[in-house]
Amino acid sequence: MKSFLTLFSSALLLLTAFAFADEIATMRDKVAIDQDVNPQYIPKVTNDDIKQARNYPMQPPVIPHTDRNYEVNLNVNKCMSCHARNRTGDSQAPMVSVTHYMDRDGNFLAEISPRRYFCNQCHVPQLDTQPKVDNEFVDMHKIMAEKAAKPEGQ
Numbered sequence: 001m002k003s004f005l006t007l008f009s010s011a012l013l014l015l016t017a018f019a020f021a022d023e024i025a026t027m028r029d030k031v032a033i034d035q036d037v038n039p040q041y042i043p044k045v046t047n048d049d050i051k052q053a054r055n056y057p058m059q060p061p062v063i064p065h066t067d068r069n070y071e072v073n074l075n076v077n078k079c080m081s082c083h084a085r086n087r088t089g090d091s092q093a094p095m096v097s098v099t100h101y102m103d104r105d106g107n108f109l110a111e112i113s114p115r116r117y118f119c120n121q122c123h124v125p126q127l128d129t130q131p132k133v134d135n136e137f138v139d140m141h142k143i144m145a146e147k148a149a150k151p152e153g154q
Ligand code: HEC
Pocket: 048, 049, 050, 051, 052, 060, 061, 062, 063, 064, 065, 067, 070, 078, 079, 080, 081, 082, 083, 091, 092, 093, 094, 119, 120, 123
């Protein structure tokens, strides 16, 4: 009886595996093993040096240049070699804002604050590609313009 049950459940498992085989995401995009996969397009990082508008005042600006091989670790911070206050003359990069030199009590430090050390926590480069999902974000200026266009109370 026991062995029959084991057999039965493994048969059931196998059946389920077949039934769901189509829905399992694979690295090969469901292409059979004897066929070549068409590699997916790898988008390029936008590297046009043109600053992007910020969507709201507190937004960390996106990075308009590639950051490949720019290391940020315990010993070096490549970003600061251009963005530190005393490097901007040579690099012509915008200085990290003054908030980046403040500790959590609002005191100003000589060096970048530990809270702002890992730049990529907040700043990211962009890819030259179409968004995978729609974005329903509405700029507050649009909301204000719409409100102004409507007569009061409507
Ligand atoms: C070789 C110098 C250099 C390095 C290294 C560098 N940047 Fe930049 N960065 C620039 C310059 C110059 C600009 C101004 C726009 C441009 O020319 O790309 C800029 C622009 C930016 C901006 C846009 C600022 C704004 O107001 O829109 C951000 C954010 C930024 N960099 C973040 C970073 C981060 C994060 C790193 C490290 C991963 C980094 N940068 C490394 C030179 C540099």
